[in-house]
Amino acid sequence: MTDAPAPGEAEPCRRLYRITGADRESFLQGLITNDARRIAAGPVYAALLTPQGKYLADFIVVPAGDAWVLDIHEAVAEATVKRLMLYRLRADVAIAAAEGLHLHRGTGAPPPDGWADPRHPALGWRAYRAVPPGPAATDWTAIRVANLIPETGIELIPGEGYILEAGFERLNGVDFRKGCYVGQEVTARMKHKTDLRKGLAAVAVAGAAPPPGTPILTADGREAGVLHSRAGDRAIAFLRFDRAQGALAAGDAVVTLA
Secondary structure (H helix, E strand, O other): OOOOOOOOOOOEEEEEEEEEEEOOOHHOOOOEEEOOOHHOOOOOHHHHHOOOOOOEEEEEEEEEEEEEEEEEEEEHHHHHHHHHHHHOOOOEEEEEEOOOOOEEEOOOOOOOEEEEOOOOOOHHHEEEEEEEEEEOOOOOHHHHHOOOOOOOOOOEEEOEEEOOOOOOOOOOOOOOOOOOOOHHHHHHHHHHHOOOOEEEEEEEEEEEOOOOOOOEEEEOOOOOEEEEEEEOEEEEEEEEEEOOOOOEEEEEEEEOOO
């Protein structure tokens, strides 16, 4: 008898749903930022956008036999499922809570029943099991900050900002060749016709730790951005690049581009 894989760590803020139905691939293909045809081969990271191209939600979709698993942050889970189902019309697709399924995660190479996190190698692996995971022990915030990986509800706020400003191209979260999806025209225009003037950046922080959401100001008091996740003397910030020059201030802390 083969021993069961060691339990992974919990990520309590996530919710899991099963996507079933013969039309699930074509259904998602017209809605999400990544190519749904790739899900058969492994997890795909993607987003759902407004028609104006602004971020609404991000998630991972994972193959699971005759269904897919939607792995999504609880802050946007219910609203996202409702929005997806508004597009269903007569498509043969259903989305329901994945009762009895648990997310496990860990660093390093994935176990036999796991998948590499599609966003970045530093995020390790994810597995979906019928048994609960162990407690969280890894400093995932430090990993995210070190690798400039945004988190839903912190750097990624529904209705605010665009996925290219948040680094989705670098994080394998958008496909520019798949064809149309909601918000595709704006995203493609930003990719091919403009230089990003705002976006997430790694910064160094010296001084007392201000809370996430603290404005970052220039020496003459103009707002240059917002400080988000912090780990030690490094943080993720959303910056206006034309103003992010020299020493900046966030509360009593000094902020500089890392």
